[in-house]
Amino acid sequence: MNGKWAIITGASSGIGKALAFEFAAGGFNVVLIARNKTALAEVATECSRRSGVEAEIVATDLSDPNALDGFISRLSSDSRRYEVLVNNAGFGIHGDFASTDIEQNLRLLNVQLAAALKLTRAVLPTMIARRSGHVLNVASVYSFSPVPFQSVYAACKAFLLSFSSALGNELKGTGVRVTVFCPGTTQTEFRSRARIGQKRTSSGMTAEAAARVAYLETLRGKHIVVPGLINRLFVFLAQLLPDSTVAGLVRFINRQRGQSHS
Numbered sequence: 001m002n003g004k005w006a007i008i009t010g011a012s013s014g015i016g017k018a019l020a021f022e023f024a025a026g027g028f029n030v031v032l033i034a035r036n037k038t039a040l041a042e043v044a045t046e047c048s049r050r051s052g053v054e055a056e057i058v059a060t061d062l063s064d065p066n067a068l069d070g071f072i073s074r075l076s077s078d079s080r081r082y083e084v085l086v087n088n089a090g091f092g093i094h095g096d097f098a099s100t101d102i103e104q105n106l107r108l109l110n111v112q113l114a115a116a117l118k119l120t121r122a123v124l125p126t127m128i129a130r131r132s133g134h135v136l137n138v139a140s141v142y143s144f145s146p147v148p149f150q151s152v153y154a155a156c157k158a159f160l161l162s163f164s165s166a167l168g169n170e171l172k173g174t175g176v177r178v179t180v181f182c183p184g185t186t187q188t189e190f191r192s193r194a195r196i197g198q199k200r201t202s203s204g205m206t207a208e209a210a211a212r213v214a215y216l217e218t219l220r221g222k223h224i225v226v227p228g229l230i231n232r233l234f235v236f237l238a239q240l241l242p243d244s245t246v247a248g249l250v251r252f253i254n255r256q257r258g259q260s261h262s
């Protein structure tokens with residue numbers, strides 16, 4: 001089979017869906033992974049219709065630790081050229097940790113971390129052998145700060161940032177690049193799904209604008225990508241100030257934004 005392929009998790013909505021359209025428009029065939037089969041099928045059809053690429057869907061629940069086993073064992077034997085992996089699937093948990101559902105927190109680790117690690121480990125050997133490839137990990141500005149009332153979510157994003165930086169260094173000279181994309185508020189279903197109340201629902205970037213930046217910077221091989229001036233200012237301050245001060249600052253900002261727990 002000829003042509004480059006991009007694997008994108010969380011491609012049924014929001015940033016992942018917009019990234020699917022970006023990679024398809026760039027000539028990549030796409031493998032789209034998420035739970036919602038109907039939504040995935042619509043994205044796949046649209047990728048093929050708009051850009052004439054092949055699009056495959058894998059409808060699976062990444063919170064199940066075995067969800068990717070079949071797909072990953074197939075990856076090692078098929079002859080496709082997997083050039084890009086986008087670890088984007090994620091969701092939020094909002095509330096004081098002492099009251100949150102522990103099983104839901106563990107599912108979050110599976111979706112955001114275990115699935116990303118498994119897929120990355122599966123695609124890297126052939127990327128390295130071919131001396132080309134890109135891994136794009138979708139993290140957050142919260143990668144740089146502790147976030148009261150979203151503690152596990154933000155810790156996952158900090159993990160992704162640290163992992164991406166270490167991996168990027170390990171891969172120097174191999175032709176494989178790692179990009180970690182750290183958006184701030186983006187207009188997707190993320191906030192309503194996590195029941196994060198907010199005064200202004202229209203604030204932040206559109207998913208399309210965020211995906212455009214992520215796509216271009218990934219192909220340029222940039223390592224850390226923070227889109228938007230305000231997000232970059234936040235990251236600058238978060239890196240400058242002590243963690244305890246940043247936690248208090250984030251709690252204050254989120255209270256001003258009308259988030260229910262803060």
Ligand SMILES: NC(=O)c1ccc[n+]([C@@H]2O[C@H](COP(=O)([O-])OP(=O)(O)OC[C@H]3O[C@@H](n4cnc5c(N)ncnc54)[C@H](OP(=O)(O)O)[C@@H]3O)[C@@H](O)[C@H]2O)c1
Binds near residue numbers: 061138141
């Ligand atoms: N929106 C923001 O403000 C913002 C800011 C910073 C970072 N991010 C990050 O951006 C990424 C994309 O989020 P989004 O904003 O685009 O939100 P979204 O519209 O809710 O999209 C989340 C995607 O993840 C998939 N997903 C969630 N749970 C899953 C599971 N158990 N198994 C498989 N797929 C699952 C969803 O698909 P199904 O429901 O079909 O499974 C969906 O495709 C996330 O990693 C998020 O943390 C978002």
